[in-house]
Amino acid sequence: MNEAERNARHAARMARKKAVIDAAIAAAAAERGLLLVITGNGKGKSTSAFGTVARALGHGMKVGVVQFIKSRTDTGEEAFLGKQPGVEWHVTGDGFTWDTQSREQDIATAQRGWAIAARMLADPSFNLVVLDELTYLLSYGYLDSDTVLDALAHRPSMQHVIVTGRAASEALIELADTVSVIADEKHAFRAGVKAQPGIDL
Ligand code: ATP
Ligand code: MG
Secondary structure, X not given: OOHHXXXXXXXXXXXXXXXXXXXXXXXXXXXXXXXXXXXXXXXXXXXXXXXXXXXXXXXXXXXXXXXXXXXXXXXXXXXXXXXXXXXXXXXXXXXXXXXXXXXXXXXXXXXXXXXXXXXXXXXXXXXXXXXXXXXXXXXXXXXOHHHHHHHHHOOOOOOEEEEEOOOOOHHHHHHOOEEEEOOOOOOHHHHOXXXXXXXXX
């Protein structure tokens, strides 16, 4: 095959591909608030959610963020995104459960965070709500799964929600519109590198 034939074949293949993609785009006409779940053991769940926060803010949307679990308030995402106009940011964690070592305290903290999240999930002025590390509170049983799923299912119809955290439950995955499972292929921490500002926090 000469160069001209190769180019012609490529053009024909691309035309077929374009027709298929255009038809799929035309068929995807629905518009509604989406529930995204970013789960799995790999790094990139929260940062994916915060990338989407930046994307939403770029469209002038109002965003609510609740960080469960995390106790540190010195993260880059909070320092930067938390003070953008249109963002309401809450850090409600006391750290991981092996830090607090108190189940009672963890449950009280979880409930406090959930009260904020529930308020946002009932408020249509929030275009995007991020519930960072929510999955752990469900898997530890600190929050009632049905209560959480019900609030997610009955949120304002145009509101987008992102839930992050490992081991998302079957029920949460079932309810979600878009689910990404990030695999843990490699992580620098296992090679002895400590958490690096700008990358890990
Ligand atoms: P990130 O906030 O960087 O997107 P994440 O939300 O996917 O990470 P978390 O389980 O919430 O993951 O952990 C947050 C912190 O733990 C980050 O500092 C991250 O680099 C680190 N981390 C994430 N996954 C792993 C892993 N598989 N092994 C070791 N450390 C990890
Ligand atoms: Mg995270």
